[in-house]
Amino acid sequence: xxxxxxxxxxxxxxxxxxxxxxxxxxxxxxxxxxxxxxxSSDCVQPxxxxxxxxxxxxxxxxxxxxxxxxxxxxxLVVNTNxxxxxxxxxxxxxxxxxxxxLKPGQSRMLEMNWQAQCCDIIRVxxxxxxxxxxxxxxxxPYVGIHVQNCVGPLGx
Numbered sequence: 001x002x003x004x005x006x007x008x009x010x011x012x013x014x015x016x017x018x019x020x021x022x023x024x025x026x027x028x029x030x031x032x033x034x035x036x037x038x039x040s041s042d043c044v045q046p047x048x049x050x051x052x053x054x055x056x057x058x059x060x061x062x063x064x065x066x067x068x069x070x071x072x073x074x075x076l077v078v079n080t081n082x083x084x085x086x087x088x089x090x091x092x093x094x095x096x097x098x099x100x101x102l103k104p105g106q107s108r109m110l111e112m113n114w115q116a117q118c119c120d121i122i123r124v125x126x127x128x129x130x131x132x133x134x135x136x137x138x139x140x141p142y143v144g145i146h147v148q149n150c151v152g153p154l155g156x
Contacts, residue, residue, distance in 0.1 A: 026141035030130060032060025037076075037126040037141040044116045044147055052076055054087075054126035055109040058102035065101045066131060073100040076112045079123040087112045116147045 021043040027036045033056060040051040054076050058064045066073055076087035087110050088097055100108060116122070122145040127138040 024143045024145075026143050028139045028141040029059070030139055032058065032062065033064060033128070033130050033139065034059050035074075035126055035128045035139050035141050037124065037143055039124060039143050039145055042143070042145055044145065046116050046118065046147060049113050049115050050145060052078070052112045052114055052124055053109060055107050056100070056102070056128050057107040058104055061104050063101070063103050064130075065099075066129065067095075067099045068129060068132065068135070069098065071129065071135065072097040074108060074110065074128045075126070076110050077125045077127060078112075078114050079125070080118055081120050082118070085114065116145075118147060121146055 021041040023038060023040055024042040025036065025038040027034060029035065036053075036055045036057070038053045041048075044050055054074070056074050070093055072086075072088040072093070078085040091097060102108065110126070114124075123142055124145060125140045125142040127140040129135055129138045
């Protein structure tokens, strides 16, 4: 009887021990270009939606311009165990994606809603290719989102 009662109470104890989800943010930068990445929640249940936002800001005193041939200059990428989802998926590689020009103080923002599907840690990045010479070395702040198993300190 004790074991049955313990088994019935165990899920309630586990739920009570989980911490509250909270928004998260990460920032990276180089040469006056700053990339901010945020997620509306760092912990969700399967089928919940997370709002992702990435912003690149020219915080320098100089004009910024980069032009690529066949890659997005700036993107949002959600990497799960079994697939990669990009903000740019399905979009034509037009100058809107392959070129970026920002005057001092200007910014460009990307937003994407992502629905959690699996039960793991999801890695979200916002790769920004700041130079044609460093295509394979973008600025890429990242955040991790836990799906179902919210770990960390208790409380908000």
